[in-house]
Amino acid sequence: MATRKRMSPLAEQILEALEERGYRTTEPRRAVAQVVANQDRHFTAEELRQMLPGLGRATVFRSLKLLVDVGVLCRVLLEDGALHYQMSLRGHHHHLLCVECGISQDLTGCDIEDVLTQTSDRHGFELSGHWLEVYGRCRDCRSKEAVSA
Amino acid sequence: MATRKRMSPLAEQILEALEERGYRTTEPRRAVAQVVANQDRHFTAEELRQMLPGLGRATVFRSLKLLVDVGVLCRVLLEDGALHYQMSLRGHHHHLLCVECGISQDLTGCDIEDVLTQTSDRHGFELSGHWLEVYGRCRDCRSKEAVSA
DNA sequence: GTGGTAACAGATACTTGGGCTCAATAAGGA
DNA sequence: TCCTTATTGAGCCCAAGTATCTGTTACCAC
Ligand SMILES: [Mn+2]
Ligand SMILES: [Mn+2]
Ligand SMILES: [Zn+2]
Ligand SMILES: [Zn+2]
Numbered sequence: 001m002a003t004r005k006r007m008s009p010l011a012e013q014i015l016e017a018l019e020e021r022g023y024r025t026t027e028p029r030r031a032v033a034q035v036v037a038n039q040d041r042h043f044t045a046e047e048l049r050q051m052l053p054g055l056g057r058a059t060v061f062r063s064l065k066l067l068v069d070v071g072v073l074c075r076v077l078l079e080d081g082a083l084h085y086q087m088s089l090r091g092h093h094h095h096l097l098c099v100e101c102g103i104s105q106d107l108t109g110c111d112i113e114d115v116l117t118q119t120s121d122r123h124g125f126e127l128s129g130h131w132l133e134v135y136g137r138c139r140d141c142r143s144k145e146a147v148s149a
Numbered sequence: 150m151a152t153r154k155r156m157s158p159l160a161e162q163i164l165e166a167l168e169e170r171g172y173r174t175t176e177p178r179r180a181v182a183q184v185v186a187n188q189d190r191h192f193t194a195e196e197l198r199q200m201l202p203g204l205g206r207a208t209v210f211r212s213l214k215l216l217v218d219v220g221v222l223c224r225v226l227l228e229d230g231a232l233h234y235q236m237s238l239r240g241h242h243h244h245l246l247c248v249e250c251g252i253s254q255d256l257t258g259c260d261i262e263d264v265l266t267q268t269s270d271r272h273g274f275e276l277s278g279h280w281l282e283v284y285g286r287c288r289d290c291r292s293k294e295a296v297s298a
Numbered sequence: 299g300t301g302g303t304a305a306c307a308g309a310t311a312c313t314t315g316g317g318c319t320c321a322a323t324a325a326g327g328a
Numbered sequence: 329t330c331c332t333t334a335t336t337g338a339g340c341c342c343a344a345g346t347a348t349c350t351g352t353t354a355c356c357a358c
Contacts, residue, residue, distance in 0.1 A: 056308040124288030139273030205337035
């Protein structure tokens with residue numbers, strides 16, 4: 001029996017989220033959970049794969065899909081069209097993405113729902129969902145420029 | 150000299166848009182403009198490629214990128230993540246996408262700009278852009294269901 | 299604990315949607 | 329017409345997955 005490494009509480013939570021849905025706790029999933037829990041930024045599938053060189057490629061992609069499905073990860077669409085993944089608060093939310101440093105901040109309150117409902121109504125549409133990403137410059141990047149200016 | 154086919158006014162417009170930016174009018178670009186001008190729905194890169202079997206693959210992708218850059222085409226993100234292209238009104242706009250029949254309707258007035266500015270301000274972000282797709286069911290699909298119900 | 303079974307992992311091959319390079323060609327201004 | 333430069337297309341490469349199949353493992357029942 002291999003000595004089981006101690007996992008971070010966040011990693012444990014991720015595995016619990018899977019267990020709740022009936023998924024088994026396996027060694028590869030433990031490894032994925034541990035790595036994902038340590039990320040403080042969004043990352044690509046390829047980056048995750050490089051952080052887990054021991055895992056099969058298919059397993060990495062399967063895990064990504066699984067974690068998006070159970071709500072542990074969310075997809076983040078960058079302005080250039082690249083798709084990244086990020087630890088997620090559960091539920092519907094959007095992102096403020098800094099085009100300079102790349103940091104992403106979650107927008108939990110979805111303030112645009114009302115506007116969207118009105119607009120949809122005007123066009124005879126029955127609203128069922130939406131996808132929104134917001135791009136700009138974060139506080140840090142702005143203040144850095146202010147100093148150097 | 151090959152007999153030059155008469156082009157639709159819309160196709161001519163597309164070529165003019167390219168000329169204005171200093172791009173040359175070539176036979177492949179004429180072909181692309183003609184096909185693109187005839188689409189009344191969004192289409193994938195692959196579909197465009199099949200409509201232009203004589204063109205090199207790279208040329209098709211280059212043309213797509215070019216036409217997006219000059220504002221002739223816009224990218225449309227379907228709910229399943231697939232990327233489509235569509236003739237575009239110039240300038241910033243969004244789409245109402247019917248999840249049933251797939252039709253896309255342009256939203257020209259961007260009503261969410263104000264809300265987004267406020268939200269960004271609250272987070273210290275300087276807003277520079279956003280990406281929004283709205284999903285639902287169109288008037289036609291709704292009324293069809295109402296009849297059969 | 300053991301055993302059985304369904305879930306899972308990994309290897310491998312395939313697909314989709316592009317991008318890069320480079321030699322050959324063609325557009326369009328002089 | 330000539331020259332320069334943009335453009336094309338072949339062929340290769342890459343990212344991001346998916347499908348299939350075989351061997352392994354988690355977990356539950358005993
Ligand atoms: Mn998120
Ligand atoms: Mn559009
Ligand atoms: Zn920033
Ligand atoms: Zn519809």
